[in-house]
Amino acid sequence: xxxxxxxxxxxxxxxxxxxxxxxxxxxxxxxxxxxxxxxxxxxxxxxxxxxxxxxxxxxxxxxxxxxxxxxxxxxxxxxxxxxxxxxxxxxxxxxxxxxxxxxxxxxxxxxxxxxxxxxxxxxxxxxxxxxxxxxxxxxxxxxxxxxxxxxxxxxxxxxxxxxxxxxxxxxxxxxxxxxxxxxxxxxxxxxxxxxxxxxxxxxxxxxxxxxxxxxxxxxxxxxxxxxxxxxxxxxxxxxxxxxxxxxxxxxxxxxxxxx
Numbered sequence: 001x002x003x004x005x006x007x008x009x010x011x012x013x014x015x016x017x018x019x020x021x022x023x024x025x026x027x028x029x030x031x032x033x034x035x036x037x038x039x040x041x042x043x044x045x046x047x048x049x050x051x052x053x054x055x056x057x058x059x060x061x062x063x064x065x066x067x068x069x070x071x072x073x074x075x076x077x078x079x080x081x082x083x084x085x086x087x088x089x090x091x092x093x094x095x096x097x098x099x100x101x102x103x104x105x106x107x108x109x110x111x112x113x114x115x116x117x118x119x120x121x122x123x124x125x126x127x128x129x130x131x132x133x134x135x136x137x138x139x140x141x142x143x144x145x146x147x148x149x150x151x152x153x154x155x156x157x158x159x160x161x162x163x164x165x166x167x168x169x170x171x172x173x174x175x176x177x178x179x180x181x182x183x184x185x186x187x188x189x190x191x192x193x194x195x196x197x198x199x200x201x202x203x204x205x206x207x208x209x210x211x212x213x214x215x216x217x218x219x220x221x222x223x224x225x226x227x228x229x230x231x232x233x234x235x236x237x238x239x240x241x242x243x244x245x246x247x248x249x250x251x252x253x254x255x256x257x258x259x
Contacts, residue, residue, distance in 0.1 A: 054116055141166055143167050147206070148171065160249055169181060174197055189217075192217055
């Protein structure tokens with residue numbers, strides 16, 4: 001059985017993972033809360049596993065993938081939590097292969113740990129990861145805007161995006177450059193640094209661009225704590241500097257698939 005200390009220590013990383021998986025901060029946090037509430041009625045979510053972080057992720061994904069879940073749990077105060085439904089969030093199931101790929105590429109779990117979390121054999125995991133790589137190729141060339149004031153990072157992101165078959169419409173170093181490049185362009189995805197060269201915010205630039213169209217944004221920062229603040233406007237997709245190219249590829253593919 002996992003202990004309260006294990007939950008407290010690993011909850012921030014689970015929140016970040018759930019937000020990336022689901023693509024919506026509110027849905028992800030509600031799902032985690034419901035999983036914790038339901039642990040007393042579904043003790044099989046909490047089978048012993050080491051290390052404890054593995055057990056916490058296993059419990060969450062067992063809840064998320066449970067076909068018999070009611071998706072409604074009672075809070076400690078007795079009030080009903082908001083209903084959560086995977087297909088309502090994404091319009092499609094979040095497949096086991098994609099879950100496995102994100103656990104490996106973003107969370108850096110070992111193959112044996114992912115097998116424990118998802119109840120897979122090693123050979124099943126290999127097949128799942130290959131399927132996920134194929135799924136991440138969204139099948140079309142997306143228009144991507146990169147808002148990043150560090151040139152080497154911007155060029156690396158551009159190379160990653162083009163290698164995935166996407167079109168980078170431009171590299172912007174400031175808020176005004178981002179608006180100018182995006183003007184008249186049908187964007188599909190934004191990659192934005194939080195702090196730009198002119199002292200402005202990539203968040204503000206992205207929010208202005210999203211007024212005319214709902215689209216995913218991957219935020220970039222050298223401080224990972226910037227991504228879990230408790231504010232309602234927290235990002236769903238994010239890269240911590242320095243990032244690994246596999247992480248960027250995974251996030252770009254996943255964000256486009258969700259949207």
